[in-house]
Amino acid sequence: MLFDDIKESLSIIREKELYPKVRVVNGISSDPEIIVEGKKVLLFCSGNYLGLANNDEIKKSIINGLEKYGIHPAGSRLISGTLDIHVKLEKKIAEFKNTESAMVFTSGTMANMGVIPALINLPNLSVYATIKKVFKRNDAAVFSDELNHATIVDGCRLANAKRTIYTHNDMNDLEKKLRSSKEERKLIVTDGVFSMDGDIAPLPKIVNLAKKYGANIMVDDAHATGVLGKNGKGTVEHFGITSGIDIHMGTFSKAFGVMGGFIAGDQEIIDYLRIFARTYMFTGSSFGSLAMGIMKSFEIIENESERRKQLWWNTEYFRSNLHKMGYNTLNSQTPIIPIFVGDETKSIEMADELFENGIFAPCVRWPSVAKKESRIRFSLMTTHTKDNLDYALNILEDLGKKYKVN
Known part of the structure; x- marks a missing residue:
C-alpha cells in the first residue's frame, strides 16, 4: 500500500534522526535578535540580507x-x-x-x-x-x-x-x-x-x-x-x-x-x-x-547603497575570522557562509548547542545536501552589529575545538 511505504520511509528518517527540527518563532522572524520558542537568539539563517523585511x-x-x-x-x-x-x-x-x-x-x-x-x-x-x-x-x-x-x-x-x-x-x-x-x-x-x-x-x-x-x-x-x-x-x-x-x-x-x-x-x-x-x-x-x-x-x-556596503563588511569580517579559526567555509564568496561539518550527527549536535548559546543557525543535511556533506549555514544581514558577529565567533571558536571541525 502506498501509505504503508510512506510510513516506513518516515520511520527510517526519524530513527536515523534525519527529520528536521523546525523551530517556532514568536513574533517577527527577520530582525537580528528574535524570540524562538520563548528564547532570545541571534538570527543567522535568514535571507533578509538588506534588513528590509521589517522596514x-x-x-x-x-x-x-x-x-x-x-x-x-x-x-x-x-x-x-x-x-x-x-x-x-x-x-x-x-x-x-x-x-x-x-x-x-x-x-x-x-x-x-x-x-x-x-x-x-x-x-x-x-x-x-x-x-x-x-x-x-x-x-x-x-x-x-x-x-x-x-x-x-x-x-x-x-x-x-x-x-x-x-x-x-x-x-x-x-x-x-x-x-x-x-x-x-x-x-x-x-x-x-x-x-x-x-x-x-x-x-x-x-x-x-x-x-x-x-x-x-x-x-x-x-x-x-x-x-x-x-x-x-x-x-x-x-x-x-x-x-x-x-x-x-x-x-x-x-x-x-x-x-x-x-x-x-x-x-x-x-x-x-x-x-x-x-x-x-x-x-x-x-x-x-x-x-x-x-x-x-x-x-x-x-x-541606500550603504545597506549593501554594510552587508559586505559584515560578510568579509565574519568569514575571515572563521578562516583564522581554521573553519572550512567551502568556496563561499557571498553572505551565505557554510561551516562544513560532514557528519550529520555532529552537525545536528553542534547546531543544537549553538541554539542553546543563543545563536540560531540550523544545520543543513541530507536531503538538502549530499550525505556526509552536512554543514551549519550562516547567512549574514546588514543589520547584524559587530557585537552580534563577535558573540557568534566566540561561541564558534569554542565549539570548533569541542567538535574538532576547525
Missing part, C-alpha cells in the same frame, strides 16, 4: 496597498488579476535588470517550475498554420549545474527534454557535454549564487560556451539580486556582463524583504511565457499590496 516604509506601502487594492485580486493574471501596480512593477523589474520586459510570479518556485518547461515544451501549432517543424523530445536538452536549487531541478524534470547534469561550476565538464550534445535546442540553467555553498557561477565562461555551442542561458539570481553588483542588480552586474543571458530569474523574498518571483528577458520571450508558463497562467495573481511593497523596496535598494 517601516515598506510596511506602510503594503498597508496602503491593502486599502487601495483589497486583500487579493481573486483572479488569474490572464483573466481579472492583472492590476495596474503589476504592470508598473514589471516595468521597474525590466529597467532594473536591463531587459526589454519582465513578468511577476507568486514565488520564485513558481517561476522556475513554470518557465523552464515552457521554454522547452514548445506548442504544436500545426493545426493553426504551416510550421517548419514540430519539435520533439530529442530536439532539446537542458544542462543543469549539479548544485542548482531544488526548484530548478524540478523545473528541468517537468521539461520534455534530455536532462544533462554537469559537475558544479566545472566549465570543462560543461563544455564536454555541450560538445557531445546532438540536440538542436540547448538551455543552460544555473544559479547565480548557490544557496548551500555561497559561491558564484562563472557566468562569463558560461556565456562564452553558450555562444560557442549555440545554447541559451537562464540564471536564477534569487540570492544575488539586491546583493551582488555595484547597484545590486545581481550576478550579471557583478561580472560586468552586458549580453548573453537570455532569462533572468529572481525573488523578492530575500534582499527585497517581501514575497514573489520574477522573470526578465526579451519582450517576445516574456510575451510567450505569459501564455505558456502554467504556473503563471493557472494560479491566482500576486497581491497588489505586496507589489506596492516591492516598489518601495526597489526605491530603498537603489537609493
Whole structure:
C-alpha cells in the first residue's frame, strides 16, 4: 500500500534522526535578535540580507496597498488579476535588470517550475498554420549545474527534454557535454549564487560556451539580486556582463524583504511565457499590496547603497575570522557562509548547542545536501552589529575545538 511505504520511509528518517527540527518563532522572524520558542537568539539563517523585511516604509506601502487594492485580486493574471501596480512593477523589474520586459510570479518556485518547461515544451501549432517543424523530445536538452536549487531541478524534470547534469561550476565538464550534445535546442540553467555553498557561477565562461555551442542561458539570481553588483542588480552586474543571458530569474523574498518571483528577458520571450508558463497562467495573481511593497523596496535598494556596503563588511569580517579559526567555509564568496561539518550527527549536535548559546543557525543535511556533506549555514544581514558577529565567533571558536571541525 502506498501509505504503508510512506510510513516506513518516515520511520527510517526519524530513527536515523534525519527529520528536521523546525523551530517556532514568536513574533517577527527577520530582525537580528528574535524570540524562538520563548528564547532570545541571534538570527543567522535568514535571507533578509538588506534588513528590509521589517522596514517601516515598506510596511506602510503594503498597508496602503491593502486599502487601495483589497486583500487579493481573486483572479488569474490572464483573466481579472492583472492590476495596474503589476504592470508598473514589471516595468521597474525590466529597467532594473536591463531587459526589454519582465513578468511577476507568486514565488520564485513558481517561476522556475513554470518557465523552464515552457521554454522547452514548445506548442504544436500545426493545426493553426504551416510550421517548419514540430519539435520533439530529442530536439532539446537542458544542462543543469549539479548544485542548482531544488526548484530548478524540478523545473528541468517537468521539461520534455534530455536532462544533462554537469559537475558544479566545472566549465570543462560543461563544455564536454555541450560538445557531445546532438540536440538542436540547448538551455543552460544555473544559479547565480548557490544557496548551500555561497559561491558564484562563472557566468562569463558560461556565456562564452553558450555562444560557442549555440545554447541559451537562464540564471536564477534569487540570492544575488539586491546583493551582488555595484547597484545590486545581481550576478550579471557583478561580472560586468552586458549580453548573453537570455532569462533572468529572481525573488523578492530575500534582499527585497517581501514575497514573489520574477522573470526578465526579451519582450517576445516574456510575451510567450505569459501564455505558456502554467504556473503563471493557472494560479491566482500576486497581491497588489505586496507589489506596492516591492516598489518601495526597489526605491530603498537603489537609493541606500550603504545597506549593501554594510552587508559586505559584515560578510568579509565574519568569514575571515572563521578562516583564522581554521573553519572550512567551502568556496563561499557571498553572505551565505557554510561551516562544513560532514557528519550529520555532529552537525545536528553542534547546531543544537549553538541554539542553546543563543545563536540560531540550523544545520543543513541530507536531503538538502549530499550525505556526509552536512554543514551549519550562516547567512549574514546588514543589520547584524559587530557585537552580534563577535558573540557568534566566540561561541564558534569554542565549539570548533569541542567538535574538532576547525
